[in-house]
Amino acid sequence: MMWQDATVTYPQGFQAYAAAAGLIVGRLDMACLWSVVPAVFSGLFTTNQAAAAPITVTKQVAAKGWCQAIIINAGNANAVTGQGGLQDAYTMQQYMADHLGVASEQVAVASTGVIGVPLPMDQVQQGMSQLVDAWQQQHSDGVKASEAILTTDREPKTLACDVTLSSGVVRIGMMAKGSGMIHPQMATMLAFFTTDAAIEKSILDELMRQAVSRSFLRVSVDGDPSTNDMAVILANGQSGVHVGTPEDIEQFGKALAHLARQGARMIAHDGEGATRLITVRVRGAATEEDAALKARTAVRSNLVKAAVYGGDPNWGRVIASVGSVGLPFDLSAVSLWIGTVLVLEGGLPVPMAEDQAHNELEADEVVMDVLIGNGPGFAEAWGCDLTEQYVEINAHYRT
Amino acid sequence: MMWQDATVTYPQGFQAYAAAAGLIVGRLDMACLWSVVPAVFSGLFTTNQAAAAPITVTKQVAAKGWCQAIIINAGNANAVTGQGGLQDAYTMQQYMADHLGVASEQVAVASTGVIGVPLPMDQVQQGMSQLVDAWQQQHSDGVKASEAILTTDREPKTLACDVTLSSGVVRIGMMAKGSGMIHPQMATMLAFFTTDAAIEKSILDELMRQAVSRSFLRVSVDGDPSTNDMAVILANGQSGVHVGTPEDIEQFGKALAHLARQGARMIAHDGEGATRLITVRVRGAATEEDAALKARTAVRSNLVKAAVYGGDPNWGRVIASVGSVGLPFDLSAVSLWIGTVLVLEGGLPVPMAEDQAHNELEADEVVMDVLIGNGPGFAEAWGCDLTEQYVEINAHYRT
Known part of the structure; x- marks a missing residue:
């Protein structure tokens, strides 16, 4: 190709x-x-x-x-x-x-x-x-x-x-x-x-x-x-x-x-008002459908989107959104990378990782990898950050 | 009481x-x-x-x-x-x-x-x-x-x-x-x-x-x-x-x-950054659960929330969000009131209603009533408008 x-x-x-x-x-x-x-x-x-x-x-x-x-x-x-x-x-x-x-x-x-x-x-x-x-x-x-x-x-x-x-x-x-x-x-x-x-x-x-x-x-x-x-x-x-x-x-x-x-x-x-592409990849889910549901929920989370906009590696919001839908998982098996930086390993925050993760949020594309278990299910989803411009565009779309 | x-x-x-x-x-x-x-x-x-x-x-x-x-x-x-x-x-x-x-x-x-x-x-x-x-x-x-x-x-x-x-x-x-x-x-x-x-x-x-x-x-x-x-x-x-x-x-x-x-x-x-309470009531659904799902989807829609913030009676967004989830309904049976103003009747926009509806969006509480059929299901849900302040609060919550 x-x-x-x-x-x-x-x-x-x-x-x-x-x-x-x-x-x-x-x-x-x-x-x-x-x-x-x-x-x-x-x-x-x-x-x-x-x-x-x-x-x-x-x-x-x-x-x-x-x-x-x-x-x-x-x-x-x-x-x-x-x-x-x-x-x-x-x-x-x-x-x-x-x-x-x-x-x-x-x-x-x-x-x-x-x-x-x-x-x-x-x-x-x-x-x-x-x-x-x-x-x-x-x-x-x-x-x-x-x-x-x-x-x-x-x-x-x-x-x-x-x-x-x-x-x-x-x-x-x-x-x-x-x-x-x-x-x-x-x-x-x-x-x-x-x-x-x-x-x-x-x-x-x-x-x-x-x-x-x-x-x-x-x-x-x-x-x-x-x-x-x-x-x-x-x-x-x-x-x-x-x-x-x-x-x-x-x-x-x-x-x-x-x-x-x-x-x-x-x-x-090119989402309305967006400054960054957010990619969330979920691995280790029981099924592709479950991985897709979790990945989509993370990229649509206003809190995740706003954190990326603010350059805040607030990974807790990612875990909270992934945890809010779909099949159960064991939090102690969950790891999360922001870009190449491992910020959560086996359910525990990695000390000092946030400072490094900060830089990853400067990129034009922010990739978050979530490992939630050892199942075969993988999926990726895409979204964008949430900005004041999004609100402005949609508050006054017709006026 | x-x-x-x-x-x-x-x-x-x-x-x-x-x-x-x-x-x-x-x-x-x-x-x-x-x-x-x-x-x-x-x-x-x-x-x-x-x-x-x-x-x-x-x-x-x-x-x-x-x-x-x-x-x-x-x-x-x-x-x-x-x-x-x-x-x-x-x-x-x-x-x-x-x-x-x-x-x-x-x-x-x-x-x-x-x-x-x-x-x-x-x-x-x-x-x-x-x-x-x-x-x-x-x-x-x-x-x-x-x-x-x-x-x-x-x-x-x-x-x-x-x-x-x-x-x-x-x-x-x-x-x-x-x-x-x-x-x-x-x-x-x-x-x-x-x-x-x-x-x-x-x-x-x-x-x-x-x-x-x-x-x-x-x-x-x-x-x-x-x-x-x-x-x-x-x-x-x-x-x-x-x-x-x-x-x-x-x-x-x-x-x-x-x-x-x-x-x-x-x-x-008192939602983060909110200036208005949004109440959506769905009537005529097949079940209360379906009415609740539709009402909740409308109040969580960023587009509905931004429109209310902007004082824009963009009822199309309400209908789009209600239509995106739950049990099917017949659009030609759908009516929508913003406050007391009927803006959509039997699936058709009511001429000139938007100007009146505009005023309803000035209120501290904006109530939208959606009639989607003749079923017994009723539910209400509450949300708030989406503002630049919401983005600011959540972009920099920890910084």
């Missing part, structure tokens, strides 16, 4: 367009992702009971299994908007289908932004019209598209890679947005993967499920699962390389998982 | 002493609660796997069922301190037993403060010696004791009441501390109830369980269940009034539950 500083347009046969519809003033705020042929489509969606209208629409597309275009807007989530909102999402789907000349059931819709405000369809129409123009003129720009899907994110999140399979090289690309209301169940607001591999839907579904469960489902910026989360992949086969043998499947799955993991880390790192 | 602006010493036969041991510089930081006779003792304790040493000791006392004294310190939690910490807790228990002339198995221990630092036993010894002196001189002062158990709390939390039973009046008193690391599973750090009623342990256990489950277990300041939480009650029978008839039990249980509920509200209101 070779990393590429590229985006969703890196795999063959994918294009991406951006538009400024005025949903977010002075910025690109709509995008269209396009495959030159219908692509195998797989996705994971929020489990929130208040799932947004575009989730309903795009789940239907995923159920059918093919997608050629995704229409995306930022600035308005089209969530908790009732039947009218659902109608708006279908209108977006239909408009793009009509103008791009594809079946509407192969057009997915994604939205992110404020909840409970009807989509300003005049502006959305303008944006869609710009996107269709750009498509007609082939003004594909993956970087601009990755900017157009952001809300409070500070920077676009894209990455791509080459994967060498038995019969040739395939490419996978990704763009994502995150920032606020980020928490497992799905985690990121929006993540779009593209690949030019040829792959069966059932295999893609399973690889995607695995990749997402160990990446986006392990991110927490603020513990709030969004109404609009989705992570989807389009596989258009344009490389002519088939993901065929078990080794190919393993190889492709690994690459997809790596890409998803990097995407998850980017989202955590 | 008649409310009294009083504390744990209001019921007959209870005394409380305070000392300044230097655990928190320049403040009272140790207390002793004393009953003139051994009292029936009941309690609920943190379920955190990393439960502190005093929890271990006091659970043993609760298992035996009788308690005459509780020794309490603030400033150090004696948690994650290994065998040495457990020994320190037993030393506190034994010292007080020896000097107050009671069996050590009838002395409970409670601690609150920083995790993972050995108790400075020299200072603790000084504090205990002051407490014994005060006890010998009968310098009981319930108000000072309620101050001595605080950490980052801004004010003491006490309340008492009279309860008229079939054969006379009994009294119940309470002091509590909360503030940080406050979340169900147990909720408050420390809550002490006293009553001069005569009551059987099995009945007291059940009434206490009910009272706590609908009060302290429904508070969330920051979602972090502490290692040291406990809520205990001493019933010393000094009123001579027996909680005998089913009506008496109901009456006494109601009073205890009311008192616990008020204590829970005080703790939420």
